[in-house]
Amino acid sequence: xxxxxxxxxxxxxxxxxxxxxxxxxxxxxxxxxxxxxxxxxxxxxxxxxxxxxxxxxxxxxxxxxxxxxxxxxxxxxxxxxxxxxxxxxxxxxxxxxxxxxxxxxxxxxxxxxxxxxxxxxxxxxxxxxxxxxxxxxxxxxxxxxxxxxxxxxxxxxxxxxxxxxxxxxxxxxxxxxxxxxxxxxxxxxxxxxxxxxxxxxxxxxxxxxxxxxxxxxxxxxxxxxxxxxxxxxxxxxxxxxxxxxxxxxxxxxxxxxxxxxxxxxxxxxxxxxxxxxxxxxxxxxxxxxxxxxxxxxxxxxxxxxxxxxxxxxxxxxxxxxxxxxxxxxxxxx
DNA sequence: GAAATTTGACCAGT
DNA sequence: ACTGGTCAAATTTC
Numbered sequence: 001x002x003x004x005x006x007x008x009x010x011x012x013x014x015x016x017x018x019x020x021x022x023x024x025x026x027x028x029x030x031x032x033x034x035x036x037x038x039x040x041x042x043x044x045x046x047x048x049x050x051x052x053x054x055x056x057x058x059x060x061x062x063x064x065x066x067x068x069x070x071x072x073x074x075x076x077x078x079x080x081x082x083x084x085x086x087x088x089x090x091x092x093x094x095x096x097x098x099x100x101x102x103x104x105x106x107x108x109x110x111x112x113x114x115x116x117x118x119x120x121x122x123x124x125x126x127x128x129x130x131x132x133x134x135x136x137x138x139x140x141x142x143x144x145x146x147x148x149x150x151x152x153x154x155x156x157x158x159x160x161x162x163x164x165x166x167x168x169x170x171x172x173x174x175x176x177x178x179x180x181x182x183x184x185x186x187x188x189x190x191x192x193x194x195x196x197x198x199x200x201x202x203x204x205x206x207x208x209x210x211x212x213x214x215x216x217x218x219x220x221x222x223x224x225x226x227x228x229x230x231x232x233x234x235x236x237x238x239x240x241x242x243x244x245x246x247x248x249x250x251x252x253x254x255x256x257x258x259x260x261x262x263x264x265x266x267x268x269x270x271x272x273x274x275x276x277x278x279x280x281x282x283x284x285x286x287x288x289x290x291x292x293x294x295x296x297x298x299x300x301x302x303x304x305x306x307x308x309x310x311x312x313x314x315x316x317x318x319x320x321x322x323x324x325x326x327x328x329x330x331x332x333x
Numbered sequence: 334g335a336a337a338t339t340t341g342a343c344c345a346g347t
Numbered sequence: 348a349c350t351g352g353t354c355a356a357a358t359t360t361c
Contacts, residue, residue: 140338142353155352159337171352 126184131172136190138170149173158192166192 142155151174158166167188175183 139336141355143339144351144353147350153351157353169352 123185123187126186127175128182128184129180131182134184136168136192146173149175150177151175158190160192164192166190168192 137159138156139159139161140154140156143152144155146153153171153173156170156172158164158168160166168190169187171185171187173183173185175181
């Protein structure tokens with residue numbers, strides 16, 4: 001609805017995206033080169049720089065791509081209960097038909113699978129050695145054996161899908177048995193407040209993180225210029241586990257598949273825009289100009305890790321609820 | 334009893 | 348036709 005990109009700008013937009021993609025590729029290459037030429041320790045700060053470059057590209061691209069963002073809305077909300085006009089909700093049917101199993105079958109046939117399949121959406125993967133709490137309340141809604149996979153894939157949605165219209169989902173798949181390795185793919189963004197879990201826990205130390213391989217509850221260390229703003233809404237899946245690597249996917253058909261999993265982006269690379277942009281048509285943040293938002297965040301919060309800032313902003317903005325005067329948030333001080 | 338999980342069915346995309 | 352993603356009834360857990 002409220003795209004921050006005028007629709008008469010597709011060519012400019014495409015150019016911008018192309019340029020950013022080019023830069024992103026170069027940064028990837030640089031990262032790769034650096035990782036080969038330097039040791040683990042020595043490359044740390046340089047790697048951080050690269051990571052931030054990547055972050056910046058990712059954010060910008062996400063924003064640009066967000067012009068036509070349809071993310072998880074492609075999935076028909078469960079609130080749209082009606083699939084066929086014949087179906088008027090299961091209660092009534094059940095009431096009338098406690099009778100037979102055959103009617104039950106018909107019922108089910110009318111009802112099941114009434115959704116729109118996700119086509120293009122932002123997603124990112126996160127590989128972890130342990131199954132850990134990422135600070136969000138998830139509810140499992142499915143499990144499926146996937147072709148050529150040793151383990152079933154588990155499907156989770158945000159617990160607040162219905163009460164807060166939160167569209168976030170994730171898929172967890174065990175990819176290795178020894179050592180255990182889980183690949184979590186996140187789709188969509190949390191627009192929920194996550195009141196139960198986000199308030200008092202889960203601050204993490206991305207550094208410690210590399211050293212202790214199994215903690216889920218992490219203490220936050222400000223010394224990292226990366227994640228210093230990570231405060232109370234540590235819901236970035238990226239920060240949740242020990243040992244992890246992350247890939248953001250723009251769902252280009254060419255590179256979105258798991259097997260092609262690209263380990264170029266390692267650990268804690270917060271993809272800010274994933275949290276910045278709303279997933280549905282509640283135009284919370286889109287009431288801003290994206291550019292203003294990002295630059296504002298950066299300038300006020302010292303680093304380029306706007307991801308985290310934005311996350312907190314996101315938390316704020318979600319709270320505005322009724323839209324309108326969205327600019328009332330305050331930056332970290 | 335409410336919430337979460339399990340599991341078979343259904344549908345969309347390829 | 349096949350596969351992956353989701354739905355929703357049934358079941359389990361708290």
